[in-house]
Amino acid sequence: MKEGRGKNALLSGRKGFNLRWRGSMRNYWVVLAVVLFIFISIPLCTIVVKLFSSPGPYWDHLSETRLPLYFYHTILLLLGVGGLTVVIGVVTAWWVSTFEFPGRKIFEWLLILPLSIPTYIMAYAYTGLVDSTGTLTRWSEGIFGVAPSGRWVDLMNLPGAIFILSMSLFPYVYLITRASFARQFSNFYDAAAVLGKSHTTIFFRIGLPLARPAIAAGTALAGMEVLNDYGAVQYLGVPTFTTGIFSAWFSLGDITTAIYLAAILMAFVFLLITAESWQRRHRKYTGEESHHHFHRIQPRRSQKALMTTVCGIIAALSFGLPLVQLLYWAGLTASSVLEIEFLGLVLSSFLLAGGAGIGVALVAIVFLYAVRTARRPFLSTIARWATMGYAIPGAIIAVGLLVPLLAVDRMLIDLSQGSWGLVLTGGFFALMYAYIVRFLAVGYNPIESGFKKVGTQVNEAARTLGANSLQVLWSIDLPLIRASLASSVLFVFVDVLKELPLTLILRPFNFDTLATRAFDLATNEMIAESAIPALVIITTGFVPILLLNHLIGHRNE
Amino acid sequence: MKQLIWILGGFLFFAACQSDEKEVVNVYSHRHYDVDRELMEAFTESTGIEVQLVSASADELIQKLSMEGENSPADILITVDAGRLERAKAKGLFQPVSTPTLQRQVPRHLRDDDNHWYGLTSRARILAYHPNRVERDELSTYEALADDKWEGRILARSSSNVYNQSLLASIIEANGIDSAKTWARKVKENLARSPQGGDRDQIKAVAAGEGDVALVNTYYIGLMLNDKDERVREAAESVELFFPNSEGRGTHVNVSGAGVTRHAPNKENAIALLEYLTGEQAQSRWASANYEYPVNPEVTPSAVLQQWETLNPDTVSLSVLGEKNEAAVRIFNEVGWN
Numbered sequence: 001m002k003e004g005r006g007k008n009a010l011l012s013g014r015k016g017f018n019l020r021w022r023g024s025m026r027n028y029w030v031v032l033a034v035v036l037f038i039f040i041s042i043p044l045c046t047i048v049v050k051l052f053s054s055p056g057p058y059w060d061h062l063s064e065t066r067l068p069l070y071f072y073h074t075i076l077l078l079l080g081v082g083g084l085t086v087v088i089g090v091v092t093a094w095w096v097s098t099f100e101f102p103g104r105k106i107f108e109w110l111l112i113l114p115l116s117i118p119t120y121i122m123a124y125a126y127t128g129l130v131d132s133t134g135t136l137t138r139w140s141e142g143i144f145g146v147a148p149s150g151r152w153v154d155l156m157n158l159p160g161a162i163f164i165l166s167m168s169l170f171p172y173v174y175l176i177t178r179a180s181f182a183r184q185f186s187n188f189y190d191a192a193a194v195l196g197k198s199h200t201t202i203f204f205r206i207g208l209p210l211a212r213p214a215i216a217a218g219t220a221l222a223g224m225e226v227l228n229d230y231g232a233v234q235y236l237g238v239p240t241f242t243t244g245i246f247s248a249w250f251s252l253g254d255i256t257t258a259i260y261l262a263a264i265l266m267a268f269v270f271l272l273i274t275a276e277s278w279q280r281r282h283r284k285y286t287g288e289e290s291h292h293h294f295h296r297i298q299p300r301r302s303q304k305a306l307m308t309t310v311c312g313i314i315a316a317l318s319f320g321l322p323l324v325q326l327l328y329w330a331g332l333t334a335s336s337v338l339e340i341e342f343l344g345l346v347l348s349s350f351l352l353a354g355g356a357g358i359g360v361a362l363v364a365i366v367f368l369y370a371v372r373t374a375r376r377p378f379l380s381t382i383a384r385w386a387t388m389g390y391a392i393p394g395a396i397i398a399v400g401l402l403v404p405l406l407a408v409d410r411m412l413i414d415l416s417q418g419s420w421g422l423v424l425t426g427g428f429f430a431l432m433y434a435y436i437v438r439f440l441a442v443g444y445n446p447i448e449s450g451f452k453k454v455g456t457q458v459n460e461a462a463r464t465l466g467a468n469s470l471q472v473l474w475s476i477d478l479p480l481i482r483a484s485l486a487s488s489v490l491f492v493f494v495d496v497l498k499e500l501p502l503t504l505i506l507r508p509f510n511f512d513t514l515a516t517r518a519f520d521l522a523t524n525e526m527i528a529e530s531a532i533p534a535l536v537i538i539t540t541g542f543v544p545i546l547l548l549n550h551l552i553g554h555r556n557e
Numbered sequence: 558m559k560q561l562i563w564i565l566g567g568f569l570f571f572a573a574c575q576s577d578e579k580e581v582v583n584v585y586s587h588r589h590y591d592v593d594r595e596l597m598e599a600f601t602e603s604t605g606i607e608v609q610l611v612s613a614s615a616d617e618l619i620q621k622l623s624m625e626g627e628n629s630p631a632d633i634l635i636t637v638d639a640g641r642l643e644r645a646k647a648k649g650l651f652q653p654v655s656t657p658t659l660q661r662q663v664p665r666h667l668r669d670d671d672n673h674w675y676g677l678t679s680r681a682r683i684l685a686y687h688p689n690r691v692e693r694d695e696l697s698t699y700e701a702l703a704d705d706k707w708e709g710r711i712l713a714r715s716s717s718n719v720y721n722q723s724l725l726a727s728i729i730e731a732n733g734i735d736s737a738k739t740w741a742r743k744v745k746e747n748l749a750r751s752p753q754g755g756d757r758d759q760i761k762a763v764a765a766g767e768g769d770v771a772l773v774n775t776y777y778i779g780l781m782l783n784d785k786d787e788r789v790r791e792a793a794e795s796v797e798l799f800f801p802n803s804e805g806r807g808t809h810v811n812v813s814g815a816g817v818t819r820h821a822p823n824k825e826n827a828i829a830l831l832e833y834l835t836g837e838q839a840q841s842r843w844a845s846a847n848y849e850y851p852v853n854p855e856v857t858p859s860a861v862l863q864q865w866e867t868l869n870p871d872t873v874s875l876s877v878l879g880e881k882n883e884a885a886v887r888i889f890n891e892v893g894w895n
Contacts, residue, residue, distance in 0.1 A: 133764075156754060521591075525780070526780070
């Protein structure tokens with residue numbers, strides 16, 4: 001199934017390659033990709049070059065005292081969250097896209113919503129549910145007459161952190177995998193079902209292998225998010241490698257060591273991701289698009305009940321319960337926090353996040369299209385490299401970005417003899433630039449897996465018929481991957497909506513977003529007060545999430 | 558692509574157009590309290606000077622400030638502890654400013670010896686204990702928490718918290734580095750659970766019986782006592798407070814404070830803001846809204862704070878504590894206090 005098709009595609013690719021080599025449009029993509037790569041690399045390189053210089057004065061101290069523990073926590077968190085998000089994300093995606101069971105239509109989008117809750121808010125909300133003054137504690141007191149003693153559920157430890165992070169991150173896997181199942185899977189399913197294979201066999205033998213690029217993409221995003229998380233792990237008392245970075249910088253004032261640590265982190269992630277894509281280098285995951293109507297499978301009643309129950313529990317744990325807690329807090333504090341300025345915050349957050357979403361998607365398309373049309377291995381390597389920003393804590397990226405931008409600013413100030421201020425770093429340019437560097441992976445992975453599924457045959461056919469690559473992109477490739485494209489824009493949108501460190505450091509004076517507002521309150525331990533901006537973030541994310549769900553689901557109905 | 562260029566161009570244009578000829582003061586602040594915004598607005602109202610604010614963590618702002626160098630638009634940097642102020646001073650980011658008003662409004666031990674920064678508000682690190690499980694006369698000093706009798710009974714948050722760091726710095730200053738290290742090791746061994754959560758979580762844990770004594774900042778108790786959630790208020794009411802060392806060197810206090818930046822484009826306005834923020838009006842507003850101790854000796858603490866025992870603050874120079882902060886972090890790391 002895979003190999004035969006792969007060889008054909010490869011052969012036709014070779015022929016097409018020579019043809020295209022003469023086309024000027026191809027150069028255009030590659031040149032553009034290289035230029036963008038250089039821009040994105042500049043801040044990353046200011047970080048990575050630190051690997052080759054010596055670390056700061058506190059390196060020895062940190063590596064002797066704390067780093068081993070931080071590293072240990074990080075590995076366990078990665079494994080735990082990776083495993084849990086894959087299990088939850090893939091199983092729910094499989095059920096929702098293949099079977100018909102009560103509540104399926106609701107779960108389709110409900111399971112995306114946890115993405116809109118920032119991880120640190122999730123951590124606060126869960127603590128607010130189960131601690132001694134917590135909502136659940138109170139309920140159980142109401143029901144059973146006695147309050148559960150002490151910590152009846154303890155989430156402030158490694159398993160707790162794994163649970164909380166998985167609950168907010170599994171939608172990455174769910175969404176990308178589901179888009180992949182929805183696209184082309186029904187052909188195989190019908191064939192396998194005719195051959196009398198069971199659902200489970202089909203899942204393991206066909207579904208899982210076919211969805212592998214999507215699962216890898218989703219898990220990579222979740223893993224990178226775990227690596228750069230600071231707020232949640234800090235609050236839950238599970239210090240990780242990123243805690244080490246900030247401990248060097250904040251507690252010891254040693255930013256050189258902080259950047260050195262970030263560079264190590266980046267190299268580590270690069271190796272991991274390269275290894276994964278190398279491991280599946282010879283496989284092709286393209287297949288024929290399903291053209292016929294796909295009938296969802298009607299499972300047995302007991303199976304239906306199981307699916308509804310499990311999806312319900314997951315939706316409750318990942319979204320329902322935190323939402324209840326946030327709503328409870330919001331009700332308490334509405335009178336003191338709710339202000340008319342919230343409308344302004346919604347607008348500025350929406351524009352910023354939307355702009356960043358579109359910007360990142362454009363850059364990702366340029367990279368992927370250069371890879372697709374030119375088939376030069378170096379291009380996919382540089383594209384990989386350009387997505388490394390996602391694993392780096394935002395605050396470090398801000399530093400890596402400010403170094404070159406301020407140098408340019410200084411030059412401009414000299415050239416204009418002081419009549420210009422900080423042009424690049426004083427406005428929104430630096431912020432947008434930083435979002436693209438930071439979130440390219442988020443926008444890149446879904447589009448990449450979309451392109452992988454589409455394959456190149458239609459593309460090549462169109463080229464043979466004389467269309468240029470821009471026409472092919474616009475009228476064939478983009479429509480074909482529109483679900484992936486929408487995931488890409490949405491992921492970045494929701495991420496920017498929640499984003500903190502970059503926005504905090506690089507924003508112009510007197511510019512606030514919903515996230516900075518929530519943070520202002522939460523950082524002062526006024527967690528109840530931060531619930532309202534957090535809820536507005538969630539609601540703001542709602543519209544694009546429903547839109548996206550419609551785009552993915554559309555194909556199936 | 559063309560559109561992208563237009564968008565970028567638009568951003569650039571917008572950025573370039575930002576400077577106009579109003580009286581402004583540009584503030585980099587680590588204080589994220591709503592009452593601060595309110596005070597800045599009041600300042601604008603009374604002086605006509607517009608306050609432009611960026612708030613982020615002090616460390617990030619210090620880094621940004623030092624990278625921007627002489628081109629920095631910032632006039633004033635506000636942090637929430639003296640250690641950060643000292644760090645900014647050591648990096649040469651402040652300039653000395655001194656006016657009779659400032660000298661009068663901020664006592665000597667709450668400002669920099671060289672007038673690089675001034676305290677704005679102060680907070681004490683005290684003990685919250687459960688009266689059923691701890692007799693008041695069992696408590697005396699921070700040092701006494703190292704005693705074996707407290708094994709499995711003490712609650713404290715992570716050592717990455719700057720208030721724990723400055724407390725340990727004050728112990729280093731008072732007792733020497735070896736003694737401070739022994740103290741940190743013993744207290745860590747006495748902890749009821751691994752360090753986690755914030756100060757409010759420690760107070761809740763005392764109330765819920767997970768531990769008996771917690772190291773917390775005063776203003777969190779003030780906030781909890783006035784929380785909208787009844788259960789949180791009950792938790793805060795069920796603990797009692799003890800101000801350690803008040804019969805010796807005094808209870809440890811830290812300040813949130815501010816300094817005028819070295820290359821401040823609007824230095825005069827920055828000084829005006831500093832004078833305003835340490836003046837009576839702003840000080841009493843802070844005291845009542847955020848339960849912080851005013852630095853201005855003319856201003857009395859809020860009613861909530863006055864119900865507690867009178868604060869006898871450790872008057873060791875906060876500049877010295879700022880210098881010792883690094884040593885404190887090293888000790889925490891060495892004894893494995895997360």
